[in-house]
Amino acid sequence: MSGPANFYAQDASARASWRLAVLMGANSRTYKFALGQALLEFGREGQETVPLAEFAAIYALGPVRHAAHSPQAPQGEKLGENDFLTIAAEESTATLEADYPTDRLLAAAVRSMPTMVMQKFHNLRSDTAVPHAFYQLFGTGQHRSVGLTPDLLQLAHSEQAPSLAAEVGARWNIVETSFAAGIGRSLVEEGVLLDWDTLQLTDRRRRRSVTGIIEATVGFQHGRCLICDDVLGMSDGIAVEHVFPFSLMRSLESVDSWHGPDLDSLWNLAPAHAACNRTKSDRLPHTLELARLAARNEAIMQSPTLSAAPCNTA
Numbered sequence: 001m002s003g004p005a006n007f008y009a010q011d012a013s014a015r016a017s018w019r020l021a022v023l024m025g026a027n028s029r030t031y032k033f034a035l036g037q038a039l040l041e042f043g044r045e046g047q048e049t050v051p052l053a054e055f056a057a058i059y060a061l062g063p064v065r066h067a068a069h070s071p072q073a074p075q076g077e078k079l080g081e082n083d084f085l086t087i088a089a090e091e092s093t094a095t096l097e098a099d100y101p102t103d104r105l106l107a108a109a110v111r112s113m114p115t116m117v118m119q120k121f122h123n124l125r126s127d128t129a130v131p132h133a134f135y136q137l138f139g140t141g142q143h144r145s146v147g148l149t150p151d152l153l154q155l156a157h158s159e160q161a162p163s164l165a166a167e168v169g170a171r172w173n174i175v176e177t178s179f180a181a182g183i184g185r186s187l188v189e190e191g192v193l194l195d196w197d198t199l200q201l202t203d204r205r206r207r208r209s210v211t212g213i214i215e216a217t218v219g220f221q222h223g224r225c226l227i228c229d230d231v232l233g234m235s236d237g238i239a240v241e242h243v244f245p246f247s248l249m250r251s252l253e254s255v256d257s258w259h260g261p262d263l264d265s266l267w268n269l270a271p272a273h274a275a276c277n278r279t280k281s282d283r284l285p286h287t288l289e290l291a292r293l294a295a296r297n298e299a300i301m302q303s304p305t306l307s308a309a310p311c312n313t314a
């Protein structure tokens, strides 16, 4: 089985489909995350049908806010004059002042969404679609509307809804950072450092915080604790677990120098309940924990921005 199929097999649910779309779908732009945030927002309100123009107003605000600090397309890509990002840049000041898209930006969103992001959201890289659909488009012209599916409405009200929203935000930050840095896979392998005081991943080149390590990684472990495999609620105490404990390195240092991989890197760090993390303390991981870590890391490596960067020369 391929990585996405493995990921889905671990938890064959609408929630896993959503995570496949957000975490492992292709990203030539960041539109998917703007759509994901708008879907969760309208889903929370429980609206089954939303006029496209109303939906597009929420959708269009995201890229304008994000573009104020990071690129929303790979660096060096030429944007046409009718490109949504070109119009978003031109309408940025007025949109941010009003905290609402200008008529021109809204019209551009309504025009581009049905043929671009709304066609692509459910697709994986191979152009296969995830097993669940979260919306449908109805009607034509001025009367277009977005129908939210029961799967989306259920997700938006589920125990993991706050985590799903945080994951979209974290993923957006990671993808735009990879656009800014012109690197892909190495962003997570080498390009980020973890600040242990704030639990923020920090971009080495731009020397700024990218996103929280918990939000960035928890979706790849299905929102579950690496140690006990129960759901990690965003309001639970969450710790970042060294799956292979630091003590391993320290104990060997006194005998011989440590020749293993860096235990302080992303591959060895996983969200866990604070209580589970305290109980595990310095023991070595059990077989099941190792299997969960391997599956989680495989899913991270399947994430396209981390493995197929636009400017990756590797």
Ligand SMILES: [Zn+2]
Pocket: 225, 226, 227, 228, 229, 230, 272, 273, 276
């Ligand atoms: Zn736990």
